[in-house]
Amino acid sequence: MDFWTDLLISILQTLISPTTAAFVIAAIGLNIHFGFTGLMNMGQAGFMLMGAYGFGVSVSYLGLGFWPALLVAILAAVVFAVILGIPTLKLRGDYLAIVTIAAAEILRMIFKMSLLSDVTGGPLGIHSKEYRGPFTELSFLPDGSTTILGITYQNNGGNDWWVRLVAWALVLVFILLTWLLVRSPWGRVLKGIREDEDAVRSLGKNTFSYKMQALILGGIMGAFGGIVMTLPSSMQPDMMGRPLTFNIWMIILLGGAATIFGPLLGTLLFFIVRIALTTVAGEFVPREVLSAAQTEQLAWVLVGVALMLLVIFRPQGILGNKKELSFNV
Amino acid sequence: MSNEQNYPYDRAALRAELSKLEQVPGVAKPDPILSVNHIERHFGGMTAVNVDHLEVQRGAITALIGPNGAGKTTFFNLITGFDQPSNAKRLIGGGDAAWSFNGKTLNRTSASQAARAGMVRTFQLTKALSRMTVLQNMLIGASDQRGENLFIAPIKPLWAKREKENIEKAEELLVRFKLDAKKDDMAGDLSGGQKKLLEMARALMSNPAMIMLDEPMAGVNPALTQSLLEHIQALRDEGTTVLFVEHDMHMVRHISDWVVVMAQGEIIAEGLPETVMSSQAVVDAYLGAHHDKDLGDDDAMNTGFMRTIATEIADEEQEEVR
Numbered sequence: 001m002d003f004w005t006d007l008l009i010s011i012l013q014t015l016i017s018p019t020t021a022a023f024v025i026a027a028i029g030l031n032i033h034f035g036f037t038g039l040m041n042m043g044q045a046g047f048m049l050m051g052a053y054g055f056g057v058s059v060s061y062l063g064l065g066f067w068p069a070l071l072v073a074i075l076a077a078v079v080f081a082v083i084l085g086i087p088t089l090k091l092r093g094d095y096l097a098i099v100t101i102a103a104a105e106i107l108r109m110i111f112k113m114s115l116l117s118d119v120t121g122g123p124l125g126i127h128s129k130e131y132r133g134p135f136t137e138l139s140f141l142p143d144g145s146t147t148i149l150g151i152t153y154q155n156n157g158g159n160d161w162w163v164r165l166v167a168w169a170l171v172l173v174f175i176l177l178t179w180l181l182v183r184s185p186w187g188r189v190l191k192g193i194r195e196d197e198d199a200v201r202s203l204g205k206n207t208f209s210y211k212m213q214a215l216i217l218g219g220i221m222g223a224f225g226g227i228v229m230t231l232p233s234s235m236q237p238d239m240m241g242r243p244l245t246f247n248i249w250m251i252i253l254l255g256g257a258a259t260i261f262g263p264l265l266g267t268l269l270f271f272i273v274r275i276a277l278t279t280v281a282g283e284f285v286p287r288e289v290l291s292a293a294q295t296e297q298l299a300w301v302l303v304g305v306a307l308m309l310l311v312i313f314r315p316q317g318i319l320g321n322k323k324e325l326s327f328n329v
Numbered sequence: 330m331s332n333e334q335n336y337p338y339d340r341a342a343l344r345a346e347l348s349k350l351e352q353v354p355g356v357a358k359p360d361p362i363l364s365v366n367h368i369e370r371h372f373g374g375m376t377a378v379n380v381d382h383l384e385v386q387r388g389a390i391t392a393l394i395g396p397n398g399a400g401k402t403t404f405f406n407l408i409t410g411f412d413q414p415s416n417a418k419r420l421i422g423g424g425d426a427a428w429s430f431n432g433k434t435l436n437r438t439s440a441s442q443a444a445r446a447g448m449v450r451t452f453q454l455t456k457a458l459s460r461m462t463v464l465q466n467m468l469i470g471a472s473d474q475r476g477e478n479l480f481i482a483p484i485k486p487l488w489a490k491r492e493k494e495n496i497e498k499a500e501e502l503l504v505r506f507k508l509d510a511k512k513d514d515m516a517g518d519l520s521g522g523q524k525k526l527l528e529m530a531r532a533l534m535s536n537p538a539m540i541m542l543d544e545p546m547a548g549v550n551p552a553l554t555q556s557l558l559e560h561i562q563a564l565r566d567e568g569t570t571v572l573f574v575e576h577d578m579h580m581v582r583h584i585s586d587w588v589v590v591m592a593q594g595e596i597i598a599e600g601l602p603e604t605v606m607s608s609q610a611v612v613d614a615y616l617g618a619h620h621d622k623d624l625g626d627d628d629a630m631n632t633g634f635m636r637t638i639a640t641e642i643a644d645e646e647q648e649e650v651r
Contacts, residue, residue: 177483180482180483180484180485181479181482181483183485184476184477184482184483184485184488185468185469185474185476185477185482185488185492186476186477186478186479186481186482187482188461188465188468188469188477189469189477191458191460191461191465192458192461192469194460195458195459195460195461196456196457196458196459198411198440198452198456199452199456199457199458199528200458200469201411201439201440201441201444202409202411202440202444202449202450202451202452202456202532203444203449203469203470203531203532203534203535204441204442204444204445204449204472204535205441205469205477206439206441206442207441213479217479
């Protein structure tokens, strides 16, 4: 197969991969926090950790079924949001940023502790075969494998079509939910809080409660993102650290904060551009000039440059409305 | 929340009744809507507010005047829950600060609860929700919206009817405040004066029993001032109690039924506009001897007036020399 077909297929594979879907879901949650409510959550990865481990540990260690384990994951995210929110949501916005990034790091450290390796697997994490069973059992797909557009995966088991189906269905559900909420009076109050909290308070709205609701809702979406991300292969604490949070932030700014489809478009572009860059550079730039590892790093450098250009020339993101720009420089 | 039992308003009768009162700080009103008992606020060693007793008459327009830094805005913040009195009742220990609105004690209520009780305020520095349209700004002011509940919000039929009513009401108000043409513009694009209007219109969305305006006229052009005055009077005629802070003495004299004067955190005088404005204490603390002369007016610039001022300045200089 020639180079361009390979590239196209690898782009297609990335586009439908569960990891991409997980990024979209987490970004939709962060968009509720930042785009619509103005909450500077710098610890979205912490919510993803809560979701992933809440689900994984419930199945592998406690032996719970799929739905109870999912409930545990959601509750874990809710508890995390409440613990973060109570001390910080009454303060100025920046405090939330400091506390969330610290809390997410603390969580990662806790899950990494070798003391807990019986439960969380410590730094090695948990392999998906330990917690995937109940999820695979829910599948209605027949056994075997399917090829669509030259991409072949198993139907059920491991990195399969079933995860992809569920992951993108979730993306659809969360986009729809966001749309329904944002057009409602509830969404209007959130935007009001983003603009001027005191004004909204003076109009009789309990802003603390609304901010908490937004933090919890976006956090639950983050938790789903964490589960989706870890279903195909395994979960380790370091998968969901600061870089992940920052990438999700970049996705939001790229796609356009406070838009419905911004997180989706941002994620797709983020992955396509990186894949295309590394593949094209790997093919056409001689090894002596750039090694494979270096192309990967160069891609990240270009991502950084792109982010700077974006903030300078199109601060509202690709889909954003200039008048509603959320990232003011 | 809403004042369906409209207060029977008759300005002459109300004024007659108010004029029977003894015009001293803290005097009891025939029918107070807001009653404040001893609230204090200290910032470090400075006492910003120290109000012993104040009652605001229901259905009247009460003006709160005083020099800059007198504590008027802090007083607003305290009674609307945006700030806590230094002598507030706390979990352990506590003070004697107490105030009630419409028979409801507001000692420990938050700003949003105070607003829901029917006491809606505006801000000296306008707080328009910039990246939302004018109409959205208005709609957020409406009360009792089921659609503001997270679990009801996704299902539009449950809140669509209320939303429609609110939109109609908002459009009506926008017409009254001459903002209807700007309905779909971002609030951030309005001029300073228009933001003031928007903020006032927004506060009216919930039919408050009392509206508290913090310098509604600052930065508003004369034509608009006139229409704002009319709006405020119309509000009162509909039964809304108005408490406002203002530096424009013409306006205060023109529309207020009762004037409260603050200086250095304390209420130094209250009474009918005419009486208060001629009181020596108020003139000394705030108005200045020439408050009723228009410095920009040709008439006032005549030689006689200039001579008076020149003599006074010379006198003062001599005193300083001595």
